[in-house]
Amino acid sequence: MSLSESIIKTQPRSFGLWPSVWRLLRLRVRIMVNTFKRSKTSGKVGAVVVGLLLIGLMVGLFAASSGLLRLMRSPELAAYIDPNQMIGAIPTLVLTAAFFLTLMTNFGVLLQALYLSHDMDFLITSPLPMRAVFLSKLIEAILPNFALFCAFTLPVLFGLGVSSGYSVLYYPLVIAVLALMALAAGGLASILVMAVVRVVPAKRVAEVLGFLGATLAVLCAQSANIIDRFNIDQSDFGGMLSTLSQLDSMWSPFAWAGRGVAAVGEAQWLNGLLLTGLSVIVLGGVFAASLLAAEQLYYTGWSSMQGSARRKKPVSRQNEAREPRFEFGQLLPAPVRGVVVKDLLTLRRDPRNYSQLITPLILGVVMLFSSRGGGGDMDEQLTGLGLANLEVYGLITVAVFIGWMLMFNLSSMSFTREGKSYWMLKTSPVRPGHLLVGKFIVSYLPSITFTLIFLTVAFLLQGANWLFFPYCALVLALVIAGANGISLAFGTMAADLSWESPNRQRLRGGAGCAAVLIVMAFLAFDLALFLLPVALWQIFAGSAPFLAYLVGAVLGGAAAALVIFLSMQFAIPRLEQIGEPE
Amino acid sequence: METRQPLIEADHLVKRFGDKTAVDDVNFSVCAGEIFGFLGPNGAGKTTTIKMLVGLLKPTSGTARIAGYDVLTQPIEAKAASGFVPDTPNLYSKLSARELLRFVGDLYGLPKELVSRRSDELLRLFDLTEAADDLTDSYSHGMQQKTSLAAALLHDPKVLILDEPTVGLDPKSARLIKDILPQIADRGAAVMLSTHILEIAERMCDRIGIINKGSLIAVGTLDELRSGAAAGRTNGSSSLEDIFLELTGGAEYAAITEVLK
Numbered sequence: 110m111s112l113s114e115s116i117i118k119t120q121p122r123s124f125g126l127w128p129s130v131w132r133l134l135r136l137r138v139r140i141m142v143n144t145f146k147r148s149k150t151s152g153k154v155g156a157v158v159v160g161l162l163l164i165g166l167m168v169g170l171f172a173a174s175s176g177l178l179r180l181m182r183s184p185e186l187a188a189y190i191d192p193n194q195m196i197g198a199i200p201t202l203v204l205t206a207a208f209f210l211t212l213m214t215n216f217g218v219l220l221q222a223l224y225l226s227h228d229m230d231f232l233i234t235s236p237l238p239m240r241a242v243f244l245s246k247l248i249e250a251i252l253p254n255f256a257l258f259c260a261f262t263l264p265v266l267f268g269l270g271v272s273s274g275y276s277v278l279y280y281p282l283v284i285a286v287l288a289l290m291a292l293a294a295g296g297l298a299s300i301l302v303m304a305v306v307r308v309v310p311a312k313r314v315a316e317v318l319g320f321l322g323a324t325l326a327v328l329c330a331q332s333a334n335i336i337d338r339f340n341i342d343q344s345d346f347g348g349m350l351s352t353l354s355q356l357d358s359m360w361s362p363f364a365w366a367g368r369g370v371a372a373v374g375e376a377q378w379l380n381g382l383l384l385t386g387l388s389v390i391v392l393g394g395v396f397a398a399s400l401l402a403a404e405q406l407y408y409t410g411w412s413s414m415q416g417s418a419r420r421k422k423p424v425s426r427q428n429e430a431r432e433p434r435f436e437f438g439q440l441l442p443a444p445v446r447g448v449v450v451k452d453l454l455t456l457r458r459d460p461r462n463y464s465q466l467i468t469p470l471i472l473g474v475v476m477l478f479s480s481r482g483g484g485g486d487m488d489e490q491l492t493g494l495g496l497a498n499l500e501v502y503g504l505i506t507v508a509v510f511i512g513w514m515l516m517f518n519l520s521s522m523s524f525t526r527e528g529k530s531y532w533m534l535k536t537s538p539v540r541p542g543h544l545l546v547g548k549f550i551v552s553y554l555p556s557i558t559f560t561l562i563f564l565t566v567a568f569l570l571q572g573a574n575w576l577f578f579p580y581c582a583l584v585l586a587l588v589i590a591g592a593n594g595i596s597l598a599f600g601t602m603a604a605d606l607s608w609e610s611p612n613r614q615r616l617r618g619g620a621g622c623a624a625v626l627i628v629m630a631f632l633a634f635d636l637a638l639f640l641l642p643v644a645l646w647q648i649f650a651g652s653a654p655f656l657a658y659l660v661g662a663v664l665g666g667a668a669a670a671l672v673i674f675l676s677m678q679f680a681i682p683r684l685e686q687i688g689e690p691e
Numbered sequence: 692m693e694t695r696q697p698l699i700e701a702d703h704l705v706k707r708f709g710d711k712t713a714v715d716d717v718n719f720s721v722c723a724g725e726i727f728g729f730l731g732p733n734g735a736g737k738t739t740t741i742k743m744l745v746g747l748l749k750p751t752s753g754t755a756r757i758a759g760y761d762v763l764t765q766p767i768e769a770k771a772a773s774g775f776v777p778d779t780p781n782l783y784s785k786l787s788a789r790e791l792l793r794f795v796g797d798l799y800g801l802p803k804e805l806v807s808r809r810s811d812e813l814l815r816l817f818d819l820t821e822a823a824d825d826l827t828d829s830y831s832h833g834m835q836q837k838t839s840l841a842a843a844l845l846h847d848p849k850v851l852i853l854d855e856p857t858v859g860l861d862p863k864s865a866r867l868i869k870d871i872l873p874q875i876a877d878r879g880a881a882v883m884l885s886t887h888i889l890e891i892a893e894r895m896c897d898r899i900g901i902i903n904k905g906s907l908i909a910v911g912t913l914d915e916l917r918s919g920a921a922a923g924r925t926n927g928s929s930s931l932e933d934i935f936l937e938l939t940g941g942a943e944y945a946a947i948t949e950v951l952k
Contacts, residue, residue: 312828447797451786458785458826529781533842536745537798538771685766689749690708 129241130248133232137249167264174268199269200283201367203262204290208363211254211294212301217318218250219295219302223407224311233408243299243404251295259287275374282373282385286366286392293392296399303406316460319612323464327471362391441546444539448547449554452523456551461611466559469514473563476507477570501577502640504567505584509632512560512589520552520596521624524604524687525614531606531688541681545597553593560585580658584639584665591635591669592628594676599624601680604687631672639665695722696759698772698850698881699744704753706739713739715905716753721881721898723849726872728896729885732939736905737885738778741854744883745775758849771799773850774843778858778885780835784828788819788838791827792845799846806845813841817867832859840868844875851875853884857891869895893931903939 145153178196223229223246232242263283270279305314369384441449456462527534534544561582568578603620615621639661646657697720706714714736721727731737742748744755746762746769755762758772782791789810796806814820817837827835836859843851851872857865872895876882886892892899899916901909909916916934 310829443797443800447794450797451783451790451794454790455783455785529779530783532747532775532777532781533783533795534798535747536770536773536775537795538767538800539798540767685749688747 126238126241126244129237130245133237133241133245134248137245163260167260170261170264171268174265174272178269178272196269196273197371198367200266200371201361201364203266204286204367205361205363207258207262207287208290208294210258211251211291212298214254215250215295215298216301217315217322218254219246219299220306220311220314220318222246222250223299223302224306225315229407239408240400240404243400243407247292247295247299247400250298251291255288255291258291259284262287270374273374275371276376279370279374282370286370286385286388289389289392289396290363290366293395293399296396296403299403300399300406303403319461320464320467323461324467324471327464327468362388366392441550442543444537444543445547445550448534448539448544449550452526452548452551453555455526456519456555459611465518466515466555469511470559470563472514473507473511476510477563477567500571500573501581502644504564504571504573505581505640506636508560508564508567508581508585509588509636511563512556512585513592513628513632515559516552516556516589516593517596517625517628519556520548520593521600521616521621522614523548523552523597523600525600525606525608525616526611527604528606528608528614535688541684542677544684545601545677545680548600549593549597552597553590556593557586557589560589580662583662584636587666587669588632588635588639591672592632594673595628595631596624598676598680598683599627601683601687606688635665635668635672638668695724697722697756698758699727699852699883700754700756701740701744702754702756704740704743704755705751706736706743706748707751712905714743714750714902717902717905717907719900719907719910721850721883723879723881724876725897726876726882726884726895728892728899729883729902730887730889730892730899730935731885731902735902735939737902738854740902741775741852741883741885745773745852746770771846772848773852774846774848776836776839776843776851776853776856778854780832780839782827782830782835782838785826787824787826788814788830788834788841789823791838792842795842795845801846809845809847810841813844816871817841817864833861833864836860837864849880851880851882853882855885855887857886857888889931889935899931901935901938908938909934 145156148156229242229246233239266283267280269275270283309317365384366388369381369386369388372381372384375381439446524531564578564581564585567573568575568581599616599620603616603618605615605617608614616624642661642664643653643657646653699721701717701719704714704717705712717736717740719727729737729740739748743750744757744762746755746766749763757769760769760772762769783794786794792810792813793806796803796810801809810823811820814823817840819834819837819841822830822834827838830838836856840853840856843853853872856868860868869891872882872884876897884891884896893913896913898910898912900907901916913931916931
């Protein structure tokens with residue numbers, strides 16, 4: 110009997126749903142273990158450190174939750190809210206938050222798992238139940254986020270249980286309800302992903318998500334500053350807590366779950382088991398229904414048939430698209446122009462790049478408003494030294510910082526961003542100097558444009574003396590140009606073209622960190638060269654004549670020009686190394 | 692043929708990656724008007740050799756010359772004379788085919804009007820006019836491959852190097868490539884292509900080079916290979932497939948076939 114005959118005659122072995130899910134999950138675990146085993150030692154150490162930190166955080170949260178409960182019962186807070194009502198609402202609030210956060214975070218993970226990981230076809234054509242494939246995909250997507258949420262929510266809920274003397278049954282029930290909540294949220298997220306992908310291509314959705322995620326991260330990071338600007342006082346805080354506690358409404362399934370587990374904890378068995386059972390039925394129903402619907406929608410190809418057919422551009426639009434606006438481009442050599450137009454088009458068309466723009470702009474606005482109040486004692490001391498127009502020094506420092514943030518990523522990643530398409534540049538007859546000039550313009554132009562707009566707005570808002578504006582603009586233009594040269598050189602030296610996902614674009618080795626340090630040192634040094642002559646003249650002579658500004662411009666400008674020249678000399682021989690195996 | 696000027700020259704080319712020698716002392720030349728087929732099993736060193744010829748990889752030793760220019764010391768002149776189509780297109784996903792061709796035109800310093808005219812011609816030739824203003828990330832593999840070929844032909848190169856150009860193409864597009872390459876060679880260009888489809892090599896190529904484990908083990912016309920004159924190892928096999936399998940390890944393939952029977 111030949112091999113093919115023996116394969117055909119062999120009775121296919123059918124696996125049940127759960128053994129198949131287990132097989133698929135085991136495969137994922139194997140991949141994770143292999144990835145960990147083959148990662149660099151620094152990566153392994155990093156993962157272990159993160160794990161330990163997470164455990165430490167859980168312990169800290171557990172301890173803090175008892176403190177939180179004491180705070181809840183403090184007379185200060187009791188003036189605004191009923192502590193018992195608030196404490197009773199904690200399980201509901203935590204479970205509601207876990208549901209919506211899982212829904213949001215799983216959207217991105219499921220988008221990747223179902224449409225961008227490219228293994229669905231392989232899995233669906235294997236002799237495993239399709240439901241098992243979907244179930245395992247859901248579990249794979251949910252597990253990491255679920256584990257993370259557990260790390261934050263379980264210490265709080267367990268802390269509540271310990272401090273309130275809840276029964277033993279409370280603890281496993283909390284874990285079970287949390288897991289079911291995450292599964293239901295994951296199921297709904299999968300339907301949501303399919304509905305969105307039916308309208309917008311998956312890749313585009315991923316790009317927009319990347320942008321939104323980065324913007325949200327910046328907003329969260331700056332939340333303290335933003336809240337500070339809005340002057341939220343204690344009564345607002347009490348109001349917010351009261352609003353939150355209203356989520357614990359009898360009509361909410363999350364409240365059934367929250368109140369149910371709390372009632373079980375308090376040994377109110379009938380009430381507790383009834384409410385918990387009700388929420389389990391609803392959440393389980395949502396999960397089962399969404400799993401079945403997702404499976405069907407995926408298999409019938411519903412989500413792959415994008416409803417909005419691509420509209421054909423009218424001829425006039427096509428012609429318009431042929432001529433990107435780059436007014437002074439004709440003055441540049443053709444290869445430089447080609448690189449600039451290509452890079453500006455590709456940057457503009459990927460929404461993820463806007464997050465790099467948003468971050469410094471949000472920071473800029475925050476810093477601008479933060480600095481409006483003045484520097485207090487520091488201002489008085491500096492004015493005492495004889496320094497005039499202090500706001501200008503502050504503005505230019507902030508503007509340089511914003512300019513650096515805008516420029517650094519564009520510049521240091523300019524070659525890495527080429528990725529696997531770099532072969533087109535490397536096999537074309539472009540002189541290294543032309544290529545570098547093109548890349549320099551691509552990172553410099555948008556940065557300096559936005560920074561100058563920022564400076565103008567800052568001058569307007571601060572009511573600064575406009576006589577200083579030309580000098581400030583010159584300082585900005587030259588300092589950012591010098592910094593651009595340095596980061597471009599680092600980007601040439603450590604370009605990594607091997608990325609698969611744009612989110613993984615980075616420089617090789619520790620070049621990114623080194624570049625940040627050296628660029629920052631240059632910014633401080635060059636800024637000092639520009640501003641010190643003016644400042645010293647003001648301190649020692651009472652005011653700064655034109656000569657002071659001239660000396661500053663010559664010193665700072667020469668330093669910037671020298672740095673650009675040296676950076677280009679450093680980068681040119683390294684260009685041919687880009688893309689060569691290490 | 693002997694009097695024609697060699698436009699592609701590999702002179703004792705060697706490429707080592709650490710301890711592994713990927714290409715070991717490879718010598719061959721391709722003359723103007725000639726189509727040279729470059730064959731070899733997976734991992735034999737075809738793509739590495741090609742990458743050295745087009746300037747994507749620096750040779751460990753030896754010289755690669757394109758149109759008489761050393762790729763290492765006169766890269767601008769060598770690259771200006773050549774067009775390259777890689778095995779995986781990897782185009783700029785956020786550019787349309789038309790924008791990509793305009794970009795390539797700028798890189799080669801071609802006049803704007805010429806780029807516009809040539810782009811329209813090539814897009815029409817490769818049946819890409821309809822999709823010319825769509826971003827290439829919405830293209831199929833075959834469309835990307837054709838865009839890549841259009842980009843390589845935009846500046847009417849003296850030397851055209853193609854790495855597995857028919858992979859992923861539908862029969863119509865594959866036929867188009869088979870029709871175009873002889874025309875390019877007839878206009879005096881040197882064409883070098885690597886392929887796994889022996890029928891293409893057999894039908895289209897004037898000469899064939901077979902590389903195995905980094906070494907060029909046979910070079911010549913099909914008749915020369917058939918008679919065993921080129922390598923002195925073949926035993927009068929009739930088809931290129933037989934010659935290829937015999938030179939590169941046909942016994943292994945035969946064993947696999949036996950198992951599958």
